[in-house]
Amino acid sequence: MADTVMFLLSGLLIGAAFGFALQRGRFCINSAFREVLFQDYTMLRAYMLAVVVTMVGANLIESLGMLQPVADASGGTTAGELYRQAFVPWANVIGGYIFGMGIVLAGGCGSGILYRVGEGSLAYVFAVFGFFFGIVITKFGFLKPIYEWMIAPERVIWLGEDTVPTLDNVIGVNKWIVIAVVSIVLLYFVYQGRPFKKAKKGYAWHLVGILAGIIAVAAFWASDYYGGRARGLSFTGPVREFFLAVLMGNSQAASTDKTLTLLGVTFSWSSLYVLAVPIGGFLSAKLLQEFKLKVSPPDEMLKVLLGGFLMGIGAQTGGGCNIGHSLTGVSTLAVSSWVANIFIILGNWTMVYFLLIRPMRDMEV
C-alpha cells in the first residue's frame, strides 16, 4: 500500500513541480533555440544552466552509487547506471530535425505544450493530441516500417561490442573531465547574462534554469527508485504511455519498468508525471491570475495541430523530445542525444526561417 502511494505521489509531485516551475519561469526550450536567431540569449542561458545542474547532479547520483543495483548474468549485482540511449544515427538525425521543425509550428516544446494546456490555451490541447498521434503512427502505424528500418540492429552504432557511445568513452577519458569542461564552457556563457534580473512576476531566468535542473535530477533518482529504470525526465515515451494507459488500459512500457494497476488500468511511473505537468502549470497560472481559457484563430489551431503531429513523428523516430534529449539525454553524455540535440536546433532554425523570418521580411516589401 505504502509502495503504491509513493509510486503515485512521487510521479505526480515531480510532474507538478516541473509544470509549476516552467510556467513561473516562462521556460521554453523552443524559444531558447529560436531566439538565438534574434540575438536574445536569455532563455538559452536558462537552458544551459539547467543542463549543467542536471549533468552534474545525475552523474553524481550515479557515481555515488545512489541508483538501484541491477542483477547481472553471474547472479550478483552491479551498480545501477543512468539510462543512456543507443546511437542510431539515421533516427537521431532525421527524427531530431523533424522534431525541431515541429516545435516551431506548435509554438511550444514537449514540456511547453503540456504546461500551457494548464494555462488554459486550447491550441496546446490540439498540440498534445497531435503529438500523441505522431508518436503512435510512427511506433505502431503507417510510418512503422520506416521507423523500424532506421532503428534496426544493423544500424545501431556501438562502441566495441555493446557499449553505448558517450562523449567520455569515445574520447577515452573519465566522464568527470568531460562534465567539467562542458560545465565551464556553458557556465561562462551563462555568466555573460548578468545581471540576473528578476521578471516582474514569476521567476527570473536563472532561477527556473536551476529549478528545472534540480527537478530533472530528482526525476532520474525517482524514475530509478520507483519506476525501475533511471530514464530521467522525458516526454515522448511517457506521453505515449499515459495515453495508451487511458485509452487502451495499459501503458505498454518497457519490461524493466515498474507499473501500477489502478481500477484495471496499468500505468508506468513516467506516465504519471505527464498527467501532473498541466496540473502544476494550472496551479501556477491560477495563483498568478493568468489562467484563462482561450482559443487561437482557426488557421493557427491547424498549424499547431500539424506541429504537434510533426513533433510526435520526430520524437518517436529520434528517440526523444527536447527534454528527453536536450536536457536529460545530453546530461548522460550519450552521443545519440548530443547528435539529436544538434539536429533539433537545426530543424528549429530551418522552420523559424520559413515560418517567421521570411514571411515577416516579405511583408515589409
Place this chain on the structure above:
Amino acid sequence: MSLKDEAPTQTLDTLGRVCPYPLLLTKKALEKMSSGQMLKVLCDAPASAEDSIPRFAEKGGFGFESVKLADKWELYIKKA
C-alpha cells in the same frame, strides 16, 4: 503622465495567439510606426506579456508599461 494615459496611435490585438506571434506582431507593428508614437498591445499569452515583449521593449530602449487585467494584459510601448 504615465504611458497608459496617452492615446495610443495603434492598438494591436494578439488575444489567443500562441508563442511567438504576440512578440513578432508587436515587432512588426513597431517597425511601421515612427518615433514617439505609441502602440497598445492586447495579449493573453503569459510568456509573451510578462517575459519576451518587455525584454524586447527594454532592449530597444522603448518606453514600456504593462497593465494586468483579469483576463489579459494591456501593454503600452512607446517607440523611441
